[in-house]
Amino acid sequence: MTTLTDPPTESFRLSMLIYDTRYRSITFQIIALIGFLTLIGWLVNNTAQNLSDLGKEPSFRFMTEPAGYDINQRLIDYTSQSTHLRAAFVGLLNTLLVAVMGCALATIIGVVVGVLRLSKNWIVAKIMTIYVEMFRNVPVLLWIVLAMAIMIETLPSPREFKGDEPTASMILGDTVAITNRGIYTPEPLFSRSLGDVHLFGQSSLNFNISIDLLVLLAVLIGGIYVSRQIKHRADKIQETTGERPTTWYLRLGVVAVPIIIVLVALGFHLGYPELKGFNFKGGTHMRNSLIALWLALSLYTASFIAEVVRGGILAISHGQTEAAGALGLRPGKIMNLVVLPQALRIIIPPLISQYLNLTKNSSLAIAVGYMDITGTLGGITLNQTGRELETLLLLMLTYLIISLSISLVMNWYNERVKLVER
Amino acid sequence: MKKTVFFGTLTVAGLAAGIAAAGTLDDVKARGKLNCGVTTGLVGFAAPDANGVWNGFDVGVCRAVAAAVLGDSNAVEFVPTTGKTRFTALASGEIDMLARNTTWTFSRDVDLKFDFVGVNYYDGQGFLVPKELGVSSAKDLDGATVCIQTGTTTELNLADFFRSNNISYEPVPIETNAEGQQQYLAGACDAYTTDASGLAATRAAFENPADHVVLPEIISKEPLGPLVRHGDNEWGDVVRWTLNALISAEELGVTSANIGDMSAAAGDNPEINRLLGTEGNLGEMLGLDAGWAMNAIAVGGNYGELFEKNIGENTPIGLARGLNAQWTNGGLLYSPPFR
Numbered sequence: 001m002t003t004l005t006d007p008p009t010e011s012f013r014l015s016m017l018i019y020d021t022r023y024r025s026i027t028f029q030i031i032a033l034i035g036f037l038t039l040i041g042w043l044v045n046n047t048a049q050n051l052s053d054l055g056k057e058p059s060f061r062f063m064t065e066p067a068g069y070d071i072n073q074r075l076i077d078y079t080s081q082s083t084h085l086r087a088a089f090v091g092l093l094n095t096l097l098v099a100v101m102g103c104a105l106a107t108i109i110g111v112v113v114g115v116l117r118l119s120k121n122w123i124v125a126k127i128m129t130i131y132v133e134m135f136r137n138v139p140v141l142l143w144i145v146l147a148m149a150i151m152i153e154t155l156p157s158p159r160e161f162k163g164d165e166p167t168a169s170m171i172l173g174d175t176v177a178i179t180n181r182g183i184y185t186p187e188p189l190f191s192r193s194l195g196d197v198h199l200f201g202q203s204s205l206n207f208n209i210s211i212d213l214l215v216l217l218a219v220l221i222g223g224i225y226v227s228r229q230i231k232h233r234a235d236k237i238q239e240t241t242g243e244r245p246t247t248w249y250l251r252l253g254v255v256a257v258p259i260i261i262v263l264v265a266l267g268f269h270l271g272y273p274e275l276k277g278f279n280f281k282g283g284t285h286m287r288n289s290l291i292a293l294w295l296a297l298s299l300y301t302a303s304f305i306a307e308v309v310r311g312g313i314l315a316i317s318h319g320q321t322e323a324a325g326a327l328g329l330r331p332g333k334i335m336n337l338v339v340l341p342q343a344l345r346i347i348i349p350p351l352i353s354q355y356l357n358l359t360k361n362s363s364l365a366i367a368v369g370y371m372d373i374t375g376t377l378g379g380i381t382l383n384q385t386g387r388e389l390e391t392l393l394l395l396m397l398t399y400l401i402i403s404l405s406i407s408l409v410m411n412w413y414n415e416r417v418k419l420v421e422r
Numbered sequence: 423m424k425k426t427v428f429f430g431t432l433t434v435a436g437l438a439a440g441i442a443a444a445g446t447l448d449d450v451k452a453r454g455k456l457n458c459g460v461t462t463g464l465v466g467f468a469a470p471d472a473n474g475v476w477n478g479f480d481v482g483v484c485r486a487v488a489a490a491v492l493g494d495s496n497a498v499e500f501v502p503t504t505g506k507t508r509f510t511a512l513a514s515g516e517i518d519m520l521a522r523n524t525t526w527t528f529s530r531d532v533d534l535k536f537d538f539v540g541v542n543y544y545d546g547q548g549f550l551v552p553k554e555l556g557v558s559s560a561k562d563l564d565g566a567t568v569c570i571q572t573g574t575t576t577e578l579n580l581a582d583f584f585r586s587n588n589i590s591y592e593p594v595p596i597e598t599n600a601e602g603q604q605q606y607l608a609g610a611c612d613a614y615t616t617d618a619s620g621l622a623a624t625r626a627a628f629e630n631p632a633d634h635v636v637l638p639e640i641i642s643k644e645p646l647g648p649l650v651r652h653g654d655n656e657w658g659d660v661v662r663w664t665l666n667a668l669i670s671a672e673e674l675g676v677t678s679a680n681i682g683d684m685s686a687a688a689g690d691n692p693e694i695n696r697l698l699g700t701e702g703n704l705g706e707m708l709g710l711d712a713g714w715a716m717n718a719i720a721v722g723g724n725y726g727e728l729f730e731k732n733i734g735e736n737t738p739i740g741l742a743r744g745l746n747a748q749w750t751n752g753g754l755l756y757s758p759p760f761r
Contacts, residue, residue: 054513054535054652056535068577068581069577069593070577070580070581070591070593072595079585080581080582080585152604153608159554160609180608180609181567181610277564278567279592288610367597369572369595369596375572375595379506379595380595382506383509383572383573383574385533386530
């Protein structure tokens with residue numbers, strides 16, 4: 001017969017925090033946390049103390065004062081009398097513009113190069129390998145500066161378009177001018193414009209959206225929706241009767257006809273660039289700094305995306321390709337219908353970080369004088385006001401928000417395409 | 423034991439920090455070297471020569487201060503700064519003084535907490551354009567593309583000038599003078615704007631300087647001078663009076679050629695005697711040797727000599743004295759008396 005007794009309850013002793021394995025890890029973590037927080041606290045306190053010793057208490061009042069400087073590329077109204085906040089906003093839009101353009105172009109180039117690098121054609125595969133290794137292994141700043149130098153030194157200046165015997169001329173029937181200050185293309189104009197919507201009233205963040213653009217977008221989206229309905233109907237008919245009605249003219253019509261009607265109603269015409277005085281006037285001016293930055297960032301990031309894509313494709317078992325081939329699919333279709341959709345699941349997570357890299361690398365814009373948010377808020381505003389800490393904190397916050405937003409969107413997309421495991 | 427060592431280290435570090443905050447003059451003496459912020463390279467004002475030795479008008483001021491404080495004009499560490507980095511470098515203590523064509527403005531003096539100790543060059547902002555453009559006045563620049571260094575007062579002046587004349591322009595921001603030169607020469611901008619002295623220096627470095635003209639309009643007042651951190655008045659005094667010594671020396675006729683004789687023994691002119699330390703104790707008041715001003719002047723000569731040697735009419739830069747002549751010759755240079 002055995003008697004069960006409770007194990008002797010040990011009273012808690014302080015030394016157990018170190019010698020008892022149950023508590024030791026927690027003890028060390030708490031000590032480390034306290035040390036870390038003390039370090040942070042000391043840094044913040046030290047900074048605040050030093051700033052107040054210098055007589056520069058942190059303050060964000062300067063953001064509401066007139067900026068006093070001009071910005072060449074502005075997507076919204078801005079004059080030198082606008083506030084620093086407005087200047088930062090102009091810079092933010094410029095950052096977003098180059099980031100979006102860059103991500104789009106980098107994805108296209110990256111996917112094409114990544115697929116072609118796996119080509120069975122020896123020359124094509126080798127050329128793509130050289131491209132990837134060249135761009136991937138040279139710092140992006142050098143590519144940006146090189147792209148700018150090439151644009152400035154090789155293209156003609158607007159002066160050379162002048163005179164009786166100009167050494168340079170416009171292309172595409174005198175509608176596009178390629179100069180070392182950028183590319184001037186015709187711009188869409190509406191003679192019976194519907195005006196703008198004004199958002200955020202009189203504040204520094206106000207901006208206008210063209211109603212013409214909104215109407216066009218709405219009509220386009222509506223057209224595409226109807227077109228898809230027609231496709232669904234055709235699919236159904238094909239499933240039930242086995243015959244597919246010819247619908248391409250209908251589908252094209254519902255998209256194109258309303259757009260053309262709206263364009264005519266709004267009095268659409270093109271404004272052509274013309275050489276007047278020192279520069280081309282009219283048309284859309286894509287500045288050399290934007291082009292250089294855009295191309296360099298895209299080509300650089302595309303080389304990484306190409307490797308991501310290649311890795312994703314190689315990760316799909318070769319059996320898939322062979323099975324698709326056995327079903328009679330041609331190589332192009334195998335890639336588009338079988339391999340790429342599966343590879344996409346592997347590609348997207350590293351693709352997110354490439355998009356984030358591109359966006360953050362766009363802060364090198366000042367090297368070519370592109371006025372992104374680092375150039376306005378973190379550059380000229382910082383200099384003219386002398387508020388280093390405040391502007392840099394704002395700048396970091398801005399990039400953090402942009403990056404987190406990109407992550408959020410891409411993660412959401414990843415959730416949708418990833419393999420559902422049960 | 424280990425703890426003791428740790429706390430000992432902390433104490434020493436704390437003491438060192440305490441000493442570092444004591445005063446720039448003592449710092450410089452203890453270090454045996456003056457950290458002087460200059461431009462990244464502007465011929466005539468501050469640029470390294472083929473041997474890496476810094477030369478120029480602003481460099482002359484740095485060397486004079488080093489000679490006054492340390493007795494050695496070569497005990498200078500030149501720290502190249504851009505328009506953007508210069509103020510941070512000075513405020514953080516990376517450099518002891520900034521001699522880098524920096525305009526004396528209200529907000530820099532008051533809000534940014536610096537002390538301008540004087541003016542070593544009275545300048546104004548101008549425009550450089552190619553002759554073939556056929557422009558004779560800055561007001562003809564409507565619609566022009568203008569290259570401009572960011573982070574400078576020129577940026578604000580430019581915006582004001584075009585706004586007040588109701589004409590448009592396209593600014594192309596650039597980081598350094600070299601980039602501006604490249605863009606301007608390639609025709610990516612029609613005009614290049616900065617201080618007129620800087621334009622003259624830039625043009626002098628061109629292959630064909632005669633193909634370019636500086637437009638007659640001077641659109642701003644740009645008093646350029648050395649500056650130090652606000653609040654360290656002893657150090658501010660040293661830099662201020664070294665500059666004044668160079669200016670006074672020209673007024674009093676003390677040159678690098680005759681300074682040896684003049685400082686050997688007290689002469690007839692009491693002001694020269696006080697300046698060169700053969701009479702009175704001005705050096706002691708500053709916390710320096712009696713021969714501080716003599717050392718400073720002996721380096722590159724007086725203000726006039728520095729000017730003629732680096733940026734004067736016989737140099738490629740070819741600047742006339744103009745406003746920078748002595749007050750006795752109709753200029754603005756006027757040093758308070760050494761008394």
